[in-house]
Amino acid sequence: MIQVNFTPRVELDKIEKIVEEIKSDSMGGWADLPLKLSTLKLQKIQEVAEKIRKESDVVVMVGIGGSYLGHRAVIEALKPHAGIEMVYIGNSLSRRDLEFNLRKIQNRDFSVIVISKSGTTLEPARAFETVKQKLAERYGVVGAIKRIYAITDARKGVLHDEAVRDNYTRFVVPDNVGGRYSVLSPVGLLPMAVAGIKVEELLRGAAEMAENVDETFLGSENAERKHEVSSAIKYAVMRNLLQNKGYDTEVFATFEPATAYFNEWIKQLFGESEGKNLQGVFPASAVYSTDLHSLGQFMQDGRRNLWETIINYPTDETNAKVVEAVQKAHIKGRIPVLKIDVSTYDERGFGELIYFFEMACAISAKLAGVNPFDQPGVEAYKEELKNLLQK
Numbered sequence: 111m112i113q114v115n116f117t118p119r120v121e122l123d124k125i126e127k128i129v130e131e132i133k134s135d136s137m138g139g140w141a142d143l144p145l146k147l148s149t150l151k152l153q154k155i156q157e158v159a160e161k162i163r164k165e166s167d168v169v170v171m172v173g174i175g176g177s178y179l180g181h182r183a184v185i186e187a188l189k190p191h192a193g194i195e196m197v198y199i200g201n202s203l204s205r206r207d208l209e210f211n212l213r214k215i216q217n218r219d220f221s222v223i224v225i226s227k228s229g230t231t232l233e234p235a236r237a238f239e240t241v242k243q244k245l246a247e248r249y250g251v252v253g254a255i256k257r258i259y260a261i262t263d264a265r266k267g268v269l270h271d272e273a274v275r276d277n278y279t280r281f282v283v284p285d286n287v288g289g290r291y292s293v294l295s296p297v298g299l300l301p302m303a304v305a306g307i308k309v310e311e312l313l314r315g316a317a318e319m320a321e322n323v324d325e326t327f328l329g330s331e332n333a334e335r336k337h338e339v340s341s342a343i344k345y346a347v348m349r350n351l352l353q354n355k356g357y358d359t360e361v362f363a364t365f366e367p368a369t370a371y372f373n374e375w376i377k378q379l380f381g382e383s384e385g386k387n388l389q390g391v392f393p394a395s396a397v398y399s400t401d402l403h404s405l406g407q408f409m410q411d412g413r414r415n416l417w418e419t420i421i422n423y424p425t426d427e428t429n430a431k432v433v434e435a436v437q438k439a440h441i442k443g444r445i446p447v448l449k450i451d452v453s454t455y456d457e458r459g460f461g462e463l464i465y466f467f468e469m470a471c472a473i474s475a476k477l478a479g480v481n482p483f484d485q486p487g488v489e490a491y492k493e494e495l496k497n498l499l500q501k
């Protein structure tokens with residue numbers, strides 16, 4: 111289980127109420143995903159993943175934000191050997207980037223997984239149009255349809271309507287799960303299964319973390335609480351204390367370059383969940399030791415408005431010394447350093463870590479008095495872009 115190197119004073123009754131509020135929120139469905147996903151649904155995911163693997167050398171993944179970062183993070187971190195290449199499009203509007211990525215499907219068999227909860231987001235919608243054309247050129251209209259897998263809302267949206275009309279293989283993003291909390295739903299599970307990630311193990315790790323959070327509250331206000339406070343709760347409380355002391359930037363430091371995308375997922379989770387109503391801690395990422403030769407100076411000696419959260423994956427002896435050295439140096443440089451020790455570098459460890467951050471983020475946002483589950487700022491940009499493109 112994940113360990114942390116700090117023990118803030120936790121007002122358990124207050125946190126218990128917050129966790130209850132989170133779970134009963136109309137967007138709190140993610141909290142139950144690791145425990146409630148049915149065997150049947152998981153079986154369908156595995157079967158479809160197997161079919162995609164048999165038919166393709168490359169899988170083109172279309173999606174942005176919460177519809178893309180989580181599965182990419184785990185796939186890049188674990189690099190499974192399923193003999194299939196994942197290509198990611200629809201996460202920007204750059205034509206150049208799209209063309210560069212689509213070079214990878216030349217002369218190779220490919221399938222497309224398109225993910226959009228709303229089914230209307232511009233970046234994936236445009237990229238999907240282009241890749242659909244490529245599919246039709248290669249496999250004909252009927253052949254193309256058999257190679258498209260859509261993950262979207264159960265009832266509405268342009269993508270939903272098209273998927274129903276053209277009979278694409280379909281998976282649903284549950285109504286009560288928002289984009290950035292959806293990695294343990296089909297949004298993350300199908301791409302990960304295709305890539306060769308052991309998704310049952312990932313879910314097992316997440317379920318263990320969920321139980322670890324729940325066990326914190328066994329006992330009651332009057333009876334003695336017998337269980338240790340979950341590390342996810344300690345971390346949420348600790349970052350709230352730091353925020354209240356005026357620290358406004360959190361640098362997530364990893365010493366494993368393969369986990370750089372996991373940091374990207376964390377940045378989105380905290381950035382979109384907390385950054386609203388003029389509140390929030392700015393989430394930043396550093397990949398060490400690479401970034402010690404770029405950001406190192408600032409970390410050691412720059413403006414003291416930040417703290418560092420080290421995500422400490424099990425690693426080799428020399429790299430572990432780097433972790434120790436950084437911790438010592440940065441504490442001397444007067445940076446608060448939080449350390450999160452990850453138990454295992456595998457599916458189970460990442461499952462734990464995903465649930466750890468999701469729960470910590472939701473609690474933390476609630477402690478700061480903001481809604482962890484909406485993203486009005488993202489909608490504002492989408493609206494402006496639509497207006498400009500219409501002109």
Ligand code: PA5
Nearest residue numbers: 175176177226227228231289290
């Ligand atoms: O967390 C969120 O809700 C967002 O980041 C969305 O995932 C992102 O904007 C993509 O939206 P959609 O899946 O509707 O295309």
